[in-house]
Amino acid sequence: xVANRCHDILRADILGRMGATALTEPAFFVLTALAGGPxxxxxxxxxxxxxxxxxxxLKVGTLYGVLDRLVxxxxxxxxxxxxxxxRLRRYYRLTDAGRHTLAEEAARQASNARxxxxxxxxxxxxxxxxxx
Amino acid sequence: MSTRNRLxxxxxxxxxxxxxxxxxxxxxxxxxxFLATMRTDDPEDAEYQADYGRPPWPEVASVAWLAxxxxxxxxxxxxxRSVAWGAALRLAALCVLFSHAALALDQAGFQAWLSGRLPLxxxxxxxxxxxxxxxxxxxxxxxxxxxxxxxxxTLVAGxxxxxxxxxxxxxxxxxxxxxxxxxxxxxxxxxxxxxxLWAGVVLDVLLVVALAAFEADPAPRRRSWLLxxxxxxxxxxxxxxxxxxxxxxxxxxxxxLSCAAVVAGAAVHALRGPGxxxxxxxxxxxxxxxxxxxxxxxxxxxxxxxxxxxRDAVLLGLAESAAVLAVLLPLRRSTRRRLHALS
Numbered sequence: 121x122v123a124n125r126c127h128d129i130l131r132a133d134i135l136g137r138m139g140a141t142a143l144t145e146p147a148f149f150v151l152t153a154l155a156g157g158p159x160x161x162x163x164x165x166x167x168x169x170x171x172x173x174x175x176x177x178l179k180v181g182t183l184y185g186v187l188d189r190l191v192x193x194x195x196x197x198x199x200x201x202x203x204x205x206x207r208l209r210r211y212y213r214l215t216d217a218g219r220h221t222l223a224e225e226a227a228r229q230a231s232n233a234r235x236x237x238x239x240x241x242x243x244x245x246x247x248x249x250x251x252x
Numbered sequence: 253m254s255t256r257n258r259l260x261x262x263x264x265x266x267x268x269x270x271x272x273x274x275x276x277x278x279x280x281x282x283x284x285x286f287l288a289t290m291r292t293d294d295p296e297d298a299e300y301q302a303d304y305g306r307p308p309w310p311e312v313a314s315v316a317w318l319a320x321x322x323x324x325x326x327x328x329x330x331x332x333r334s335v336a337w338g339a340a341l342r343l344a345a346l347c348v349l350f351s352h353a354a355l356a357l358d359q360a361g362f363q364a365w366l367s368g369r370l371p372l373x374x375x376x377x378x379x380x381x382x383x384x385x386x387x388x389x390x391x392x393x394x395x396x397x398x399x400x401x402x403x404x405x406t407l408v409a410g411x412x413x414x415x416x417x418x419x420x421x422x423x424x425x426x427x428x429x430x431x432x433x434x435x436x437x438x439x440x441x442x443x444x445x446x447x448x449l450w451a452g453v454v455l456d457v458l459l460v461v462a463l464a465a466f467e468a469d470p471a472p473r474r475r476s477w478l479l480x481x482x483x484x485x486x487x488x489x490x491x492x493x494x495x496x497x498x499x500x501x502x503x504x505x506x507x508x509l510s511c512a513a514v515v516a517g518a519a520v521h522a523l524r525g526p527g528x529x530x531x532x533x534x535x536x537x538x539x540x541x542x543x544x545x546x547x548x549x550x551x552x553x554x555x556x557x558x559x560x561x562x563r564d565a566v567l568l569g570l571a572e573s574a575a576v577l578a579v580l581l582p583l584r585r586s587t588r589r590r591l592h593a594l595s
Contacts, residue, residue: 161285180286181314184278185327207284 143225147186149176151195151214151222158199158213161187187212195221257302260287266312269319273331286311326467332594338465340534340587345462346407347539348455349419350477350484351513353404355506357485359397389429396425408477412466419463423456445553451507451546458542507546511572514543518579530590537583544576 143151146168153159153167164187165178178186190196195218199211214222256264263286267279290305292298321327325338364370399422407415430449437446488509518536521528551569 161281162288165285165289179311179314180282180289181311181316181318183285184282185318185321188274188278189327207287208280209284210281 154214158211160209259305263307324465339531341462341465343535344538349404352400354484356400358489396422416463427453447552448550451549507550510543511576514540534587537587540580547573
């Protein structure tokens with residue numbers, strides 16, 4: 121009884137510290153790839169490379185670290201399984217929470233870009249005397 | 253159902269680095285994606301690849317890194333056990349970086365004193381300043397040692413990625429020094445303390461890896477550690493100055509100091525009673541295990557150097573090991589109980 125109680129307290133303590141962390145660049149691109157529709161792992165790798173113009177090339181270990189986290193956080197979920205050349209292909213899709221998170225992150229990055237561009241325009245106007 | 257080729261078998265062997273629970277969920281998916289990325293249109297190439305191909309190093313590295321991150325709770329959907337490991341490793345890494353920074357502070361002060369830049373202090377003995385090495389190699393080693401100070405400061409300020417970069421840079425020169433010293437020793441040159449050199453390099457590599465645990469909790473709430481730094485540096489400095497006087501270098505070398513610090517830390521922790529933080533118990537178990545391994549490995553240097561170290565010095569080192577073992581066993585028992593409760 122006491123041992124079970126200790127177990128529960130320890131679990132609650134640990135789980136309480138497991139907060140959500142910020143969206144990394146690979147996670148951002150995986151969510152963006154899934155925003156185009158359900159995709160299997162290999163298609164996600166290709167889509168992320170295409171979307172980032174080959175800047176982000178996901179290794180398999182990286183992709184499944186990200187997918188596991190996204191599924192665990194409820195931002196993505198399995199869609200369906202298909203057999204392709206004798207192997208099972210699992211498709212993943214974006215959840216509503218995933219769509220919301222991606223929209224928030226995109227807005228945050230767009231806002232940061234607007235601020236940086238405004239600062240750069242002001243700097244150019246000061247140093248070159250051109251129009252702001 | 254497809255038959256497995258040698259390439260697939262090799263990749264599955266790499267995947268064994270991952271925790272079993274993770275593999276149960278993701279292994280088939282990962283194998284399918286990996287094989288798809290390795291596919292080639294040329295049938296001859298494909299046949300060769302299937303028989304003789306090996307997973308490329310970047311793919312192996314990504315799986316190895318995922319395995320580390322899963323176990324410290326910074327990748328995937330972390331299990332409570334991994335979160336507990338992550339918290340303990342954060343504290344242990346902070347302690348190791350703290351001790352490096354304290355020794356770096358001592359080193360900086362000592363160098364300044366020897367070179368006459370501290371006029372308020374009495375001048376150092378002449379024999380200490382004669383023949384002082386000033387070559388580029390010594391300068392690089394000293395500069396690399398000083399880097400532990402900003403690495404520690406950036407970590408306690410919450411910038412763990414910057415701290416990891418600084419720690420990795422600080423590691424390059426000692427690693428190069430260990431490789432060069434080993435080469436010289438093999439070629440029949442002077443025999444430096446090789447076990448000590450390599451133990452330091454391995455410890456620092458582990459530290460750089462462990463700093464990744466801060467990804468899960470980078471909050472800057474550890475500034476009080478900065479205040480403790482000069483106190484620790486003064487204590488370590490006093491110990492190092494006492495070494496030549498007491499003629500017991502083995503007691504005051506850095507593995508010896510690490511043993512003393514861990515035993516003192518465990519004693520303070522035990523005095524806190526039942527309300528003690530379980531993360532600290534776990535971290536102290538990690539530190540005690542590390543200090544014990546360091547002490548035993550570095551004793552080889554003393555034991556294999558006839559005429560330099562006395563039998564008493566080796567016995568003293570063994571006594572340090574026994575003291576660490578005495579605190580390690582109860583810490584390990586508590587930690588295992590906790591991890592069992594979390595699984």
